[in-house]
Amino acid sequence: MENTKLWSALVAASSNRHQVKDLFQVVDQLSLDDKAALVKHLMGNAGLNIGFGNNQISGSVIAQINMMDKAALGETLQAIACRIATET
Numbered sequence: 782m783e784n785t786k787l788w789s790a791l792v793a794a795s796s797n798r799h800q801v802k803d804l805f806q807v808v809d810q811l812s813l814d815d816k817a818a819l820v821k822h823l824m825g826n827a828g829l830n831i832g833f834g835n836n837q838i839s840g841s842v843i844a845q846i847n848m849m850d851k852a853a854l855g856e857t858l859q860a861i862a863c864r865i866a867t868e869t
Contacts, residue, residue, distance in 0.1 A: 813855060 808819065849857065 813851065817851070 808816065811819065846854065846857070
C-alpha cells in the first residue's frame with residue numbers, strides 16, 4: 782500500500798473523529814512489517830511491557846513468547862485481544 786493513502790487517511794481521521802474508521806480500513810491493508818513500524822512509531826520509546834504473575838507456568842509462557850517469530854507472536858496477541866474483547 783502506498784504511504785500516500787495512509788497519510789490521506791491520517792489527515793482525514795485527524796480532521797474528523799468520525800472518520801477514524803477510514804484510517805482503520807487503510808491500516809488493515811498494511812503488511813505486517815508496515816503495521817509493526819506504525820505501532821513502533823505510535824508508541825515511541827515507551828516500549829511494551831506485559832506483566833505476568835510469579836509462578837512456574839508464567840515463566841514457561843514467557844520463554845515460549847520469547848522464542849516466537851513475528852508472525853506467531855502477532856497471531857498470539859491477536860488471539861489474546863479477541864479473548865479479552867469477548868470477555869468484557
